[in-house]
Amino acid sequence: MSPREPLTRDRIIEAALHIVDGQGLGRLTMRRLGDALEVEAMAIYHHLPRGKEELLDGLVTHVGVLHADTRPLGADDWRDRIRSWAEAYRALLVDHAGVLPLLVTRRNPAALATTARSIAEVLRLAGFLESAAHSAARTLLAFLIGHAALEVRGRELATPEPVDWDRQFEESLEVLLSGMLTALL
């Protein structure tokens, strides 16, 4: 028998995300997570003393970090930079739709604030004043979260006239960007 890999906080959270992505948030239980890691559920508490609460907090943070890793940079126009930032964030939220309700619940209050600061930074570099950048960043983040929620729910709904969500996203984003521009003048 090859000796099992040792349990770590990161391995636990990645396994949890895998369960959430594959089976949904409702099927993430400590016992099932233990099974996936080939360990008794109680072993998890050694690495996450606050138990499931800490696990869910960790999921939210982990998804935020994934975005920091993949976010594209370097476009010339600030609008292009915002566009690619927003598209990457949208893809992340839709890919990990199971964590969306966690973002909305009271866990890990700081995570969303961090993301908002990250958008504000892009806007500040683009020439927005400090306070306008923060306000616009919150506007954009609110839209991105809400749109992901709408899109995920809308995609599983069979309507007579199906929605083109890619197009919807682009259109909404243009509305936001031109509105932000107007607010600057």
Added chain:
Amino acid sequence: MSPREPLTRDRIIEAALHIVDGQGLGRLTMRRLGDALEVEAMAIYHHLPRGKEELLDGLVTHVGVLHADTRPLGADDWRDRIRSWAEAYRALLVDHAGVLPLLVTRRNPAALATTARSIAEVLRLAGFLESAAHSAARTLLAFLIGHAALEVRGRELATPEPVDWDRQFEESLEVLLSGMLTALL
């Protein structure tokens, strides 16, 4: 002893909303709900055969109906009409913040679609073309849901520079409205 009021679907869902508003979604259990109604938990299944699933669906629908009842009407300018619609919806979501995660999860897929249609109707009456009205309605609804999530989470976060959420909401809404106007030209 006065004979107990008979159990009805509506009484059950109202009691459930009361628990969610007062103690949070996590404390809504069938047994606690039974206690609040002075009935055994199992009695609830007679009125909601699909059990807790149906109860949570009912909560989402019920909050949507609350909005239909309270929504203000009759302003002259379409922007004013959208503004008051949006403000009422925002107040509703923040007042019943506990149901927000339910809106985002896979239950009751039709509820959000109904709300989107209701916004689209306001826009259509304001002179938007059919397809533009639906697109803009989804943009607005996405923003409203996301903003409620951000606001609820942000309010419980003690930051050095606290956010004025009323002002943030107004500013964001103006960005959206002027962006929607630009898209029409």
Added chain:
DNA sequence: ACCTGAACACCGTTCAAGT
């Protein structure tokens, strides 16, 4: 230090039984 086994309180739900 890291993991296990048994136990506890609580959950949603089924089902036969009462009125």
Added chain:
DNA sequence: ACCTGAACACCGTTCAAGT
């Protein structure tokens, strides 16, 4: 028709015990 009581499978978590 409407509600209850007992039971079942499953939760999260504690804690003493093993290595």
